[in-house]
Amino acid sequence: MNFDMTEEQQMIKSMVAEFAEKEIVPVAAENDLNEKFPWSIVKKMGELGIFGTVIPEEYGGGGFDNIAHAIVAEELGRVDSSVRGIYSVQVSLVALTILKWGNEEQKKKYVPRLASGEILGCFGLTEPNSGSDAVSMQATAVEDGDSYILNGNKMWITNGGVADIALIFAKTDKNAGARGITAFIVDTKTPGFSTRDIHQKLGLRSSNTAELILTDVRVPKENILGEVGKGFKVAMSALDFGRYTVAAGCVGLAQGCYDVAKKYALERVQFGKPIAGHQLIQEMFADMIVDIEAGRLLVYRVGHLKNKGVPNTREVCVAKLFCSEMVNRVAYKALQVFGGYGFSGEFPIERYYRDARINTLYEGTSQIQKLIIANKDLGISAF
Numbered sequence: 345m346n347f348d349m350t351e352e353q354q355m356i357k358s359m360v361a362e363f364a365e366k367e368i369v370p371v372a373a374e375n376d377l378n379e380k381f382p383w384s385i386v387k388k389m390g391e392l393g394i395f396g397t398v399i400p401e402e403y404g405g406g407g408f409d410n411i412a413h414a415i416v417a418e419e420l421g422r423v424d425s426s427v428r429g430i431y432s433v434q435v436s437l438v439a440l441t442i443l444k445w446g447n448e449e450q451k452k453k454y455v456p457r458l459a460s461g462e463i464l465g466c467f468g469l470t471e472p473n474s475g476s477d478a479v480s481m482q483a484t485a486v487e488d489g490d491s492y493i494l495n496g497n498k499m500w501i502t503n504g505g506v507a508d509i510a511l512i513f514a515k516t517d518k519n520a521g522a523r524g525i526t527a528f529i530v531d532t533k534t535p536g537f538s539t540r541d542i543h544q545k546l547g548l549r550s551s552n553t554a555e556l557i558l559t560d561v562r563v564p565k566e567n568i569l570g571e572v573g574k575g576f577k578v579a580m581s582a583l584d585f586g587r588y589t590v591a592a593g594c595v596g597l598a599q600g601c602y603d604v605a606k607k608y609a610l611e612r613v614q615f616g617k618p619i620a621g622h623q624l625i626q627e628m629f630a631d632m633i634v635d636i637e638a639g640r641l642l643v644y645r646v647g648h649l650k651n652k653g654v655p656n657t658r659e660v661c662v663a664k665l666f667c668s669e670m671v672n673r674v675a676y677k678a679l680q681v682f683g684g685y686g687f688s689g690e691f692p693i694e695r696y697y698r699d700a701r702i703n704t705l706y707e708g709t710s711q712i713q714k715l716i717i718a719n720k721d722l723g724i725s726a727f
């Protein structure tokens with residue numbers, strides 16, 4: 345067992361940390377305030393190869409390992425969870441999913457352009473009436489000659505209003521449960537495809553979240569991802585990728601909370617000494633340190649399993665559950681360190697606190713992670 349980062353991982357960490365400080369930190373608060381999608385940051389991430397970190401070189405990526413992929417999510421999450429979310433969806437939910445399930449033509453057509461940021465992708469699974477219970481989705485895909493005709497609505501879709509392609513999950517057989525779902529790669533410029541942006545979110549305010557509305561969208565059969573009836577498997581494997589970078593992003597955000605709280609605690613003087621010298625403040629710092637370090641180890645363990653190419657659903661869910669709950673504990677304590685100043689937009693802790701909240705909700709709520717973890721060990725599904 346080796347807990348050291350490789351030279352490559354260290355290099356990626358320094359590069360992304362520098363990019364984050366120089367390009368993201370100066371505009372993050374303003375983008376959050378104005379709900380402004382960070383187009384220029386996304387463009388630069390593409391140019392620097394950040395989206396391509398874990399993508400194999402033959403598909404236009406850097407060919408780095410899964411721990412480097414987590415490190416990118418961590419460093420982006422440390423300063424701006426909206427940007428981290430864009431990265432997670434683009435790379436984990438879309439590019440890696442096409443790499444895993446796509447045929448050679450699909451991989452060549454989409455993955456290099458996702459890796460370079462030339463196109464953006466989104467992942468459309470959730471619907472207005474189908475969240476945790478994804479199999480109950482109502483979107484349909486009806487065969488028509490060389491195409492399928494898609495109808496339905498997808499809700500809460502990250503990158504939905506800015507994406508060039510959407511992975512859409514729809515029922516090709518309404519009576520076959522999970523085996524009746526098929527995944528499609530849909531060009532968002534196809535007639536009948538429209539979006540509605542969702543505003544005034546609690547957090548992730550510079551990330552785009554949208555409803556997708558599909559009305560008689562004609563999708564050629566060559567755009568089926570995987571096989572007809574295997575879409576639920578595609579979606580679940582995508583979540584194994586996605587939950588990994590959510591967990592890594594939580595570690596980064598928790599580290600960001602810790603860093604700003606530490607700086608403040610060393611400067612703020614009450615009762616004649618820096619508040620960092622008060623025992624109850626130190627207790628909060630000790631709790632935060634233990635939480636963050638435990639979360640980081642869980643994430644890197646998943647990276648290790650992914651590098652080995654072995655199944656890791658259980659370990660991903662453990663990391664996602666722990667880290668998403670952990671970042672909320674850490675954000676709460678870090679804000680407490682700021683006292684009343686934490687309650688205003690003067691310090692980034694206010695944004696970090698709001699951004700932490702989503703993590704126990706999306707890509708499977710904490711309750712759903714628990715049901716998956718327990719099922720993996722007990723062998724009895726609670727669904």
Ligand SMILES: Cc1cc2nc3c(=O)[nH]c(=O)nc-3n(C[C@H](O)[C@H](O)[C@H](O)COP(=O)(O)OP(=O)(O)OC[C@H]3O[C@@H](n4cnc5c(N)ncnc54)[C@H](O)[C@@H]3O)c2cc1C
Pocket residue numbers: 433467468469470474475476477499500501502503545548553702705706707708709710711712726727
């Ligand atoms: C900002 C944001 C971005 C998102 N991005 C995407 C995206 O890019 N793509 C996408 O497809 N979706 C996305 N989502 C959707 C997200 O994944 C869902 O919101 C999530 O899966 C929960 O579904 P729901 O909101 O319908 O809640 P529900 O499923 O209605 O759950 C409500 C509550 O009931 C609990 N619950 C449900 N079933 C059970 C059970 N069997 N046992 C115990 N408790 C249960 C849940 O844990 C939760 O507490 C996003 C959501 C948000 C808010």
